[in-house]
Amino acid sequence: MAKSPREREEEAERARRDLARMHEQSEKLLGPEQHDGHGGQEEDFAEVWGKRIGRGLGIAFALFLIVYLLGKYVLN
Secondary structure (H helix, E strand, C coil), X not given: CCCCHHHHHXXXXXXXXXHHHXXXXXXXXXXXXXXXXXXXXXXXXXXXXXXXXHHHHHHHHHHHHHHHHHXXXXXX
16 A cells, blocks of 8 residues: 555654664774774774784785686686
Protein backbone atom coordinates (compact mmCIF):
# COMPACT_ATOMS: atom_id res chain seq x y z
CA MET A 1 0.00 0.00 0.00
CA ALA A 2 1.21 3.52 -0.77
CA LYS A 3 2.59 5.53 2.10
CA SER A 4 1.25 8.94 2.94
CA PRO A 5 3.53 11.96 2.57
CA ARG A 6 3.69 12.22 6.37
CA GLU A 7 4.86 8.61 6.72
CA ARG A 8 7.48 9.11 4.00
CA GLU A 9 8.77 12.26 5.72
CA GLU A 10 8.97 10.45 9.09
CA GLU A 11 10.84 7.57 7.47
CA ALA A 12 13.26 9.99 5.78
CA GLU A 13 13.87 11.82 9.07
CA ARG A 14 14.50 8.53 10.88
CA ALA A 15 16.97 7.53 8.15
CA ARG A 16 18.81 10.87 8.47
CA ARG A 17 19.09 10.43 12.25
CA ASP A 18 20.38 6.87 11.81
CA LEU A 19 22.99 8.01 9.28
CA ALA A 20 24.12 10.83 11.56
CA ARG A 21 24.45 8.43 14.50
CA MET A 22 26.40 5.92 12.38
CA HIS A 23 28.74 8.70 11.24
CA GLU A 24 29.40 9.75 14.84
CA GLN A 25 30.01 6.19 16.04
CA SER A 26 31.98 4.83 13.12
CA GLU A 27 35.73 4.59 13.09
CA LYS A 28 37.29 6.52 10.28
CA LEU A 29 39.16 4.60 7.61
CA LEU A 30 42.38 6.57 7.87
CA GLY A 31 42.16 7.52 11.54
CA PRO A 32 40.40 10.26 13.44
CA GLU A 33 39.14 13.39 11.75
CA GLN A 34 41.87 15.98 11.70
CA HIS A 35 40.49 19.47 12.17
CA ASP A 36 43.65 21.01 13.60
CA GLY A 37 46.18 19.04 11.57
CA HIS A 38 47.02 16.61 14.37
CA GLY A 39 43.64 15.02 15.10
CA GLY A 40 43.67 16.60 18.55
CA GLN A 41 46.65 14.47 19.57
CA GLU A 42 50.37 14.97 19.83
CA GLU A 43 52.57 13.04 17.47
CA ASP A 44 53.92 9.91 19.15
CA PHE A 45 57.33 8.80 17.89
CA ALA A 46 56.56 5.07 18.18
CA GLU A 47 53.16 5.44 16.53
CA VAL A 48 54.55 7.38 13.58
CA TRP A 49 57.36 4.90 12.96
CA GLY A 50 55.04 1.94 13.54
CA LYS A 51 52.74 3.22 10.80
CA ARG A 52 55.66 3.83 8.44
CA ILE A 53 57.12 0.38 8.99
CA GLY A 54 53.74 -1.32 8.71
CA ARG A 55 52.84 0.48 5.50
CA GLY A 56 56.27 -0.24 4.01
CA LEU A 57 56.01 -3.94 4.83
CA GLY A 58 52.49 -4.04 3.43
CA ILE A 59 53.60 -2.52 0.14
CA ALA A 60 56.61 -4.85 -0.06
CA PHE A 61 54.41 -7.90 0.57
CA ALA A 62 51.86 -6.76 -2.04
CA LEU A 63 54.59 -6.27 -4.65
CA PHE A 64 56.14 -9.65 -3.84
CA LEU A 65 52.75 -11.33 -4.12
CA ILE A 66 52.02 -9.69 -7.48
CA VAL A 67 55.40 -10.68 -8.92
CA TYR A 68 55.13 -14.22 -7.55
CA LEU A 69 51.60 -14.81 -8.87
CA LEU A 70 52.41 -13.31 -12.27
CA GLY A 71 55.51 -15.47 -12.57
CA LYS A 72 53.74 -18.60 -11.39
CA TYR A 73 50.48 -18.42 -13.35
CA VAL A 74 50.71 -15.86 -16.15
CA LEU A 75 54.26 -16.01 -17.46
CA ASN A 76 54.66 -19.76 -17.07
